Amino acid sequence: MKINKYIYFFLYSLLLLHTTNVSSMNNHTSVVDDFFYQSGKIYVVITMLVIILLGCLIFMFFLDKKIRQLEKKIQQSYEKKTHH
């Protein structure tokens, strides 16, 4: 039986969540946390900005994909009209 790739993704994210919980239970700050806490938490702001810009970029990527599909459809219907 073929397991959907989304289920894999879900399980993987659960695993990640679990590992981060374990590290916080041990009361050891991780390297990532240390990085974010330095120089007045400025890297939190930088990461926010990166999240927003990447989000808009991914959105534009999907719009581009949709437009490409539409272009293909127009091309096909044009070819159909010229053949008959």
Next chain:
Amino acid sequence: MATVKKWHYGMLFLLLGYTFIFGLLGEVPQLPILGQTIRGLYFHVPMWFGMVTLFFFSFLYAIFFLRTKKTFWDRKAYAFAQVGMLYGILGLLTGMLWAKFTWGKYWSGDPKQNSAAVCLLIYSAYFLLRFSFTSHIQLQAKMNSVYSILAFFMSILLLFILPRLTDSLHPGNGGNPGFNVYDLDGSLRWIFYPAIIGWIWWGIIMANMIHRYLNLKHQLLYTYEN
């Protein structure tokens, strides 16, 4: 049809360039837990302002559709709801990151966080509803427009009224002071307002692009092939 003109991009470049440069380099009040994350005011807060504005436009265009029965307005409402949803998701993600380094957890079940998530779920039902009526354009547009009106009022209730009635950690809610309290000399405001206008501006440009795409698709499917 609203095509994007050159001066629209010029305005966008000016507003967001100003926000990025002065938002990251400008002076901010030094506060104990917040630290430099007070600069999130220029990036996280405009996402929510943008989302509400875009949903408001979507709501207006839904009313235009119900009055004129032209699916042009329904497509416009759909485009604005899409970008509003994007802004909402980005606002939630940036808010979660900020909460991790100020409140200690990504998700602490704060009333503001929960109601924002419920608001996004309500709007995700808008898209589900749309994809369930793809064969009947008029019916789809009607269902969506009516649902959009309901969803907009629910979003106002969830984002601005309910979190203020209970205890919340979020600045500006439940007894917590908003950022205007820290902004003694008005220096934050000089970057905050252009930032809001800039992000909303970008959202409207993106929404208009999607609207043009949806119109082209509609023309192709309902005039070319028939």
